[in-house]
Amino acid sequence: MRKYLQKFSVLVFSMLLTVGAFAQSTIKGKVVDAVTKEPLIGATVGVKGTTNGVAVALDGSFKLNANTGVTLVVTYVGYNTKELTATSTNLGEITLDPSSGTMKEVVVSANLNSVAIDRKTPIAVTTVSATFIEEKLGNQEFPEMLKSAPGVMVTKQGGGYGDSRLSIRGFKQANVAVIINGMPINDMENGAVFWSNWSALSDVTSSLQAQRGLGASKVAVPSLGGTVNIVTRTTDAKRGGSVAQSVGTDGYLKTMIALSTGLDEKGWAFTALGTKTQGNGNAGGLNFVGYNYFFNASKVLTDRQTLALTLIGAQQRHGQRSTKSSIETYRLAPQGIKYNPDWGYRDGQVVNVRDNFYTKPILSLNHDWKINDGASLSTVLYASKGTGGGGSSNFSYGSIPRTGDSYSPFDIDAVQDANVANPDGSAINYLRAARNDHEWYGAISTLKKKLTPEIDLLAGVDLRYYIGRHFTEVTDLLGARYLIDNRTGTGAGDINNPIKNARVGDKIIYNNDSNVAWQGGFLQAEYSKNDLSAFISVAGSNTSYKRIDHFNYLDTDPLQTTPNKNYFGYQAKGGANYNLDANHNVFANVGYLTRAPFFNVAFVNNTNVPNPVAKNEKLLSYELGYGFRSAIFSANVNLYRTDYKDRSSAPRQATQNGQTYYANITGINELHQGVEVDFKLRPVKEITLSGFLSIGDWTYTNSVGPVTVFDETNQPVPGQTAVYYNLKGLKVGDQAQTTGGLNLDVSVAEDLKIGGNWNYYANYYSDFSYTSASTTSPNGAPLNTWKMPAYHLFDLNAVFKFKFAGLNSELIGNMNNVFNTNYVSDALDAANSGKAVNSVVFYGIGRTITTTLKVKF
Known part of the structure; x- marks a missing residue:
């Protein structure tokens, strides 16, 4: 009996070694927008060449059962697909570049000086992606893409093309700083913004932010009610x-x-x-x-x-x-x-x-x-x-x-x-x-x-x-x-x-x-x-x-x-x-x-x-x-x-x-x-x-x-x-x-x-x-x-x-x-x-x- 117990123990131990040899690690990380650092809810992370993959959580985080050394493929609609090697079990922040037609972009960081980053920039902010704009715009005016942000209201006034006005926290549009690629565009005489002059933005924006209150702008632009920060594709x-x-x-x-x-x-x-x-x-x-x-x-x-x-x-x-x-x-x-x-x-x-x-x-x-x-x-x-x-x-x-x-x-x-x-x-x-x-x-x-x-x-x-x-x-x-x-x-x-x-x-x-x-x-x-x-x-x-x-x-x-x-x-x-x-x-x-x-x-x-x-x-x-x-x-x-x-x-x-x-x-x-x-x-x-x-x-x-x-x-x-x-x-x-x-x-x-x-x-x-x-x-x-x-x-x-x-x-x-x-x-x-x-x-x-x-x- 003792002889059989010894053999059984060796067999069990061998099986445990085998399982340990093939056991997979848990690789974790967070998928975010390269511009705004906002989590990309709905992105997927998978092992290249396999069906092993997961969707990221609301905060952009993911956990994937896989060994280090594998090649991961990170995808999200409206963003460039990224491949990377899992060099450790904690990959930290993985950034994806927004694009149109899933084309990779050359990003100019000078455009990003006034972008707020989630859980880092201490202001109230709502970010709208290029995908959201493409799916929701229809024949609405461009600023209406911010109408679901708290503290923001947009009306079309008399209904003329591009005649919309935007207000933040009760401040009229003239008191809201609007910035495109780091450039202020409010009229220098009266602060006005005529959206009919900027209707092309709906097709070329990669990131749209409504920053309520002081805003994250680093230029000398006084933002009273808030800042609308627009980053276009390059x-x-x-x-x-x-x-x-x-x-x-x-x-x-x-x-x-x-x-x-x-x-x-x-x-x-x-x-x-x-x-x-x-x-x-x-x-x-x-x-x-x-x-x-x-x-x-x-x-x-x-x-x-x-x-x-x-x-x-x-x-x-x-x-x-x-x-x-x-x-x-x-x-x-x-x-x-x-x-x-x-x-x-x-x-x-x-x-x-x-x-x-x-x-x-x-x-x-x-x-x-x-x-x-x-x-x-x-x-x-x-x-x-x-x-x-x-x-x-x-x-x-x-x-x-x-x-x-x-x-x-x-x-x-x-x-x-x-x-x-x-x-x-x-x-x-x-x-x-x-x-x-x-x-x-x-x-x-x-x-x-x-x-x-x-x-x-x-x-x-x-x-x-x-x-x-x-x-x-x-x-x-x-x-x-x-x-x-x-x-x-x-x-x-x-x-x-x-x-x-x-x-x-x-x-x-x-x-x-x-x-x-x-x-x-x-x-x-x-x-x-x-x-x-x-x-x-x-x-x-x-x-x-x-x-x-x-x-x-x-x-x-x-x-x-x-x-x-x-x-x-x-x-x-x-x-x-x-x-x-x-x-x-x-x-x-x-x-x-x-x-x-x-x-x-x-x-x-x-x-x-x-x-x-x-x-x-x-x-x-x-x-x-x-x-x-x-x-x-x-x-x-x-x-x-x-x-x-x-x-x-x-x-x-x-x-x-x-x-x-x-x-x-x-x-x-x-x-x-x-x-x-x-x-x-x-x-x-x-x-x-x-x-x-x-x-x-x-x-x-x-x-x-x-x-x-x-x-x-x-x-x-x-x-x-x-x-x-x-x-x-x-x-x-x-x-x-x-x-x-x-x-x-x-x-x-x-x-x-x-x-x-x-x-x-x-x-x-x-x-x-x-x-x-x-x-x-x-x-x-x-x-x-x-x-x-x-x-x-x-x-x-x-x-x-x-x-x-x-x-x-x-x-x-x-x-x-x-x-x-x-x-x-x-x-x-x-x-x-x-x-x-x-x-x-x-x-x-x-x-x-x-x-x-x-x-x-």
């Missing part, structure tokens, strides 16, 4: 391309083609993309056509230096609905919520009385230089030349004939007949355009130096120069031979030629130039060791304004050109993030900044008179945040409070008769505070559920005045001189203060994915009217504005992948506003009564359907 390193065709509601058509030469043996690569987008729009007179283009040439100079030249732009023209109407008007109009009073017919063709036409290409040259293992230099030089403007008329809407009842389009034929019949041949009514041509040059350079293994020091300069040319141009005399422009007084026309017979192309009403120079510098120290990361940053900038007025001052008058008016601003901010363990992290940040007032506030009433009360705006912001990451669930909670002091504003408001009034207001104070929650759940690899809730409390905290309201010829509006605005306690009305949403994506099969979005908006207050909100008493009754009805919106999308003639192809379907919900998206309480009956509004867009076929080769 150039594809593999030969190939794609074509796509979209068709949709209201005659929507979009054709796209992208080509890449690939990276050759000499280190050159070229990529080009072009699109044409056209349609009728969601209401009468909103027809549009746009041509978007993107070109990149990259050169790998050495293993330490890369140079990239990028051109991006859009040439477009689109009709607009600029005039809000009362709810009763929409109810009575045969067109319903699609009613638009701002267009007409001539010779059976649409005439856009209000429209926008513009082209603004931007050319940038990025140089990335890794000087040595401890230092790098990233530099971008850029230039932009914009030309175009917004069309309007001298129409008094109540007196211009229409083709039918009062809700029908303008009868431009009748207007033209009246002009022709005028005895002296001059125009009674005509079309004009407010032009805003400009040139913009800039340079941003950042030096990064590793002082110790834990501390990096970044220093840089931000230089910009802007020349703006503003004038009103006659665009159509509507059958007349000339226009008599003999008005006198400030803002009435050309003082150097007071009796003028103007023809098409001539300048009328106003003609002035603006020069804006910006010199900025910044210094930032970053600390990172183990689970703690922190930063402290200081920046300063000088903004110089100069105004040249060609109409209101004689050419011989030295006052025609102002001296430079300088405003020095600065900012200081800091924050820290601590990863408590693999699942939990906390962060905090605080910042204080001062910013120059906008150009139109620096000078009184659009003249060369300096505004004596214009001063820097000030902002103090602080925030606390908590994050949780696990294999199937992640969540973030943010608390914020922002004091905004001495805000200046020069609001322009269109009246019901088509006229425009504006005011010059300084000293407005606001308080923005709230809580934001977002989460993502992935119970199985085929299902992802995400959601958010944002609750804000944004109010004005003081009253302002005295202020004078002017018409578009700079004349004081009767009864609107030396007036006050009792704003204290009034709710900020640019954005719904309570928002929430859910997003569900389900992989039904390997080649079929469906998704749905639900968004909720509540506690949304209308803007107040500057022309009717005034009082002659600084202590009058407080203002009140209408609280708009809460509403829900649902969207659906589906993606089907297949082979077409052996090529990777996909069919994408999008349905937005599935239930065709009628909702008020923008409102102005014309009487500041708190009542709907006294408000003028824009309704949101109804149901739209878009189908896209994309073939990659």
Whole structure:
């Protein structure tokens, strides 16, 4: 018996040795986006040549039973496939490069200076991938890709192509810094962003981030409400391309083609993309056509230096609905919520009385230089030349004939007949355009130096120069031979030629130039060791304004050109993030900044008179945040409070008769505070559920005045001189203060994915009217504005992948506003009564359907 036991023991021991010899190790790691460091939920990691593989968890982590030394293949839709050798059981962070058509890209790190990194950068951030944009966009506007981020709201205003506006935490778009590849693109005079000028971004963006609050920007850009950071693709390193065709509601058509030469043996690569987008729009007179283009040439100079030249732009023209109407008007109009009073017919063709036409290409040259293992230099030089403007008329809407009842389009034929019949041949009514041509040059350079293994020091300069040319141009005399422009007084026309017979192309009403120079510098120290990361940053900038007025001052008058008016601003901010363990992290940040007032506030009433009360705006912001990451669930909670002091504003408001009034207001104070929650759940690899809730409390905290309201010829509006605005306690009305949403994506099969979005908006207050909100008493009754009805919106999308003639192809379907919900998206309480009956509004867009076929080769 003992002999048999010995033999059995030897056999068992031999089997254990054999099992041990073939036992596999557990290899672990984390798969993240190379640009944003966000986990790539849904990526797969497998052993090459086998069926052994796993999907990554919500936090990007994975565990794979395999021996070291094997070759792993990491894949994710919309990203480059990566192969690597498992040299250890812990591979740490594995990065994948985003691409279009799964083509590898040459990435220029100069573009990434302002990208926030999950669980490291101590700010609240939401990141949108190129894949998300491709699947969800449909015929939506590009900024609508951020509508499911907490604290962010996007509306299409009147519904014109590219006329969307974006707000973050109750701050208007002009107070949100928008950065493309490290370059600020907000207008240097007023902070405006016109998305129609950047519609090409939807096809070339590799990463889109909404950074709420102070933001991660390292350039000297004051971010009040937040920062939208956009990183475009650079150039594809593999030969190939794609074509796509979209068709949709209201005659929507979009054709796209992208080509890449690939990276050759000499280190050159070229990529080009072009699109044409056209349609009728969601209401009468909103027809549009746009041509978007993107070109990149990259050169790998050495293993330490890369140079990239990028051109991006859009040439477009689109009709607009600029005039809000009362709810009763929409109810009575045969067109319903699609009613638009701002267009007409001539010779059976649409005439856009209000429209926008513009082209603004931007050319940038990025140089990335890794000087040595401890230092790098990233530099971008850029230039932009914009030309175009917004069309309007001298129409008094109540007196211009229409083709039918009062809700029908303008009868431009009748207007033209009246002009022709005028005895002296001059125009009674005509079309004009407010032009805003400009040139913009800039340079941003950042030096990064590793002082110790834990501390990096970044220093840089931000230089910009802007020349703006503003004038009103006659665009159509509507059958007349000339226009008599003999008005006198400030803002009435050309003082150097007071009796003028103007023809098409001539300048009328106003003609002035603006020069804006910006010199900025910044210094930032970053600390990172183990689970703690922190930063402290200081920046300063000088903004110089100069105004040249060609109409209101004689050419011989030295006052025609102002001296430079300088405003020095600065900012200081800091924050820290601590990863408590693999699942939990906390962060905090605080910042204080001062910013120059906008150009139109620096000078009184659009003249060369300096505004004596214009001063820097000030902002103090602080925030606390908590994050949780696990294999199937992640969540973030943010608390914020922002004091905004001495805000200046020069609001322009269109009246019901088509006229425009504006005011010059300084000293407005606001308080923005709230809580934001977002989460993502992935119970199985085929299902992802995400959601958010944002609750804000944004109010004005003081009253302002005295202020004078002017018409578009700079004349004081009767009864609107030396007036006050009792704003204290009034709710900020640019954005719904309570928002929430859910997003569900389900992989039904390997080649079929469906998704749905639900968004909720509540506690949304209308803007107040500057022309009717005034009082002659600084202590009058407080203002009140209408609280708009809460509403829900649902969207659906589906993606089907297949082979077409052996090529990777996909069919994408999008349905937005599935239930065709009628909702008020923008409102102005014309009487500041708190009542709907006294408000003028824009309704949101109804149901739209878009189908896209994309073939990659």
